[in-house]
Amino acid sequence: MTAVWVRAVVSSPGMASVLIDEHLRTDLQDQAWLPLADVIVVRDHSPGVNAWTLLAEVFLRHPGCLVAAVDCRRTRVVGTRDGWVTVIREPDSGRAASAVHAWTVAGGELTNRVTVEATWPVVSERSPLQARRA
Numbered sequence: 001m002t003a004v005w006v007r008a009v010v011s012s013p014g015m016a017s018v019l020i021d022e023h024l025r026t027d028l029q030d031q032a033w034l035p036l037a038d039v040i041v042v043r044d045h046s047p048g049v050n051a052w053t054l055l056a057e058v059f060l061r062h063p064g065c066l067v068a069a070v071d072c073r074r075t076r077v078v079g080t081r082d083g084w085v086t087v088i089r090e091p092d093s094g095r096a097a098s099a100v101h102a103w104t105v106a107g108g109e110l111t112n113r114v115t116v117e118a119t120w121p122v123v124s125e126r127s128p129l130q131a132r133r134a
Helices: 051-061 093-105 113-118 129-132
Strands: 005-011 019-027 037-044 067-069 075-081 085-088 122-126
Touching: 005 093, 037 051, 037 093, 051 067, 051 075, 067 093, 075 093, 093 122
Parallel strands: 019 037, 037 067
Antiparallel strands: 005 019, 005 122, 067 075, 075 085
């Protein structure tokens, strides 16, 4: 995956309004966009490496990153900079992490996997260079 500019629309019965969140998401291997990324996805890592350790390393090395995700065999581990972590079965770790980012900046409370999946935002993606022109 190359870097993508994400637009997510978040609404929930408990919210008074709709929020549109835009952020930059990239893979850990995409060195050009890492310093600007709000969301970072770790897809290729050594087998047996602890996903929680990888999340901590991402947040340590990339201070602008609010949400990170680690691909595991059948699940995705998604976490936020403030320490919230969950395991999600969503097949696309990038979309899962973007949904968590949108929900977090909307002020949504992240309590567990059910909360995130029940309030899944509508997400659209495009190249960050195309996003600048829009």
